Amino acid sequence: MSNGVKEITPEELLAKLEANEQVQVIDVREVDEWNAGHIKQAKLIPLGFLPHRIDELDKDIPLVMVCRSGARSNMATEYLAAQGFDVANMVGGMLAWPGEKEL
Template sequence: MKTMTPEEVAILSHPNIIDVREVEEVEEAKIPGSINIPLGLLEFRIQDLDKTKEYIIVCRSGGRSARATKLLEMQGFKVINMVGGMLEWKGDIA
């Protein structure tokens, strides 16, 4: 599984970020431009994703995003888990 730190993600220009936290968590703070697909709904929303793009997967601390990354990898997606999650994020929030 590929990983990136929040600091590495923060310097990317226009990353494709999927936040797998629950809607209530995302309403508190999210990375600008990220899309929210809660982990429990991810397998039902796979058809909405583009296999030609690389996605960075984010959650609160890195556990749920690791599970989501494995799930998407098994489906042939290019994905990276952001270790440390939003607890470690120091960049802008929306």
Template sequence: MKEIKPEEVAKKVKSDEDVSVIDVREDEEVAEGKIPGATHIPLGELPDRLDEIDQSKEHIMVCRSGGRSGKAYQLLDEKGYKVRNMSGGMLEWKDDVEK
């Protein structure tokens, strides 16, 4: 599994890099704050919402601690998407959040 550190994701977001962050947590978790600009697709809805994910871009998967985003990574990886998993999840995110 390809991973990326939260600090690296923060740099990409802050430098306005064209980065796709997909948060697979549940609604109530995301309501507490998500990475600015992240797309929210709960893990359970991911298989039915693949058409919303651009296959030509790389996507960074995020959840609370890294477990669910790891499952999302596997699902997308098997379908041919370019993905990375943010290690440690939002528990390790030290930057700004969007509510």
């Protein structure tokens, strides 16, 4: 599913977060999915709102896009990469997330 986009595994992201590396985790799922469980450090920006909220993202800090299975976050990764962001898609999405989930 890469289409040339950068990818990160859930385990790699978990290691970065545990090491307190500077990374922006953006969850592009819908509110009801977010409420069912999300990565504590993530920020919710549903995919459809991303173009309108792009100014909330810091171009100097790497981004990791997250969704349920990796498809929507792959689209978001392609879009943000085209806007000049350092961005990676978390493969497998929340279905593959090995860490704790915040409700």
